[in-house]
Amino acid sequence: MHHPVYVFRHGETVWNAEKRAQGVLDSPLTEAGREQARAMGRALARELREAGHAPADVIVRSSPLGRVRETLALAAEEAGLLHDERCFDHRLREMSWGEWDGLTGPEIEARWPGAMAARRLNRWTYEPPGGENYIMAVARAQAALDDIAALAAARPVAVFAHGAIGRVLRGLFLRSAEAEILDMDQPQDAFYRLHRETMAHIAAHGAS
Numbered sequence: 001m002h003h004p005v006y007v008f009r010h011g012e013t014v015w016n017a018e019k020r021a022q023g024v025l026d027s028p029l030t031e032a033g034r035e036q037a038r039a040m041g042r043a044l045a046r047e048l049r050e051a052g053h054a055p056a057d058v059i060v061r062s063s064p065l066g067r068v069r070e071t072l073a074l075a076a077e078e079a080g081l082l083h084d085e086r087c088f089d090h091r092l093r094e095m096s097w098g099e100w101d102g103l104t105g106p107e108i109e110a111r112w113p114g115a116m117a118a119r120r121l122n123r124w125t126y127e128p129p130g131g132e133n134y135i136m137a138v139a140r141a142q143a144a145l146d147d148i149a150a151l152a153a154a155r156p157v158a159v160f161a162h163g164a165i166g167r168v169l170r171g172l173f174l175r176s177a178e179a180e181i182l183d184m185d186q187p188q189d190a191f192y193r194l195h196r197e198t199m200a201h202i203a204a205h206g207a208s
Helices: 031-051 066-079 105-111 115-121 134-152 163-174 178-183
Strands: 005-009 059-062 157-161 190-195 198-203
Touching: 005 031, 005 134, 005 163, 031 066, 031 190, 031 198, 059 066, 059 134, 066 157, 105 115, 134 157, 134 163, 134 178, 157 163, 163 178, 163 190, 163 198
Parallel strands: 005 157, 059 157
Antiparallel strands: 005 190, 190 198
């Protein structure tokens, strides 16, 4: 990719704070999450200035889920990004927990005894009831990444997504092993620059 790709996770949500699985369901950003989104936008603005890129030249691609839309709107206002409905890509939605979406760990354990332990034994292939495993997520993430890489041949790209699917995108870019992808972090106060086969972590806290 001739130009960088910036990969963001949404800010903290109400369900993040409550430790609920979100998947394809949604909850709004907390006030802390909204400030995280603004700070990431300010950090991106600084990053673009230093790299000599005009914010209006950045192509935006985003998950269509509400928490990411809210993060994008706040970050884009700070960074000067232009975006419209054409930027939303269903392939960038979060991995679905299926029937577990919206539930806490104890609630899942109460309804499906032993299921969480079974998932921990093989997180890559385990498929929650009605949900996705990482093999399924890789298929759509790879297709999205191929299109993003094609766009980055001409212009920088900002990708707004989620924790798990963001790890998958980064891991595919780096050609990481499955275990390495599962161990990647998923910050809500930082983002990543993917460029020329390398990945850089960019902290957003206090960015101005």
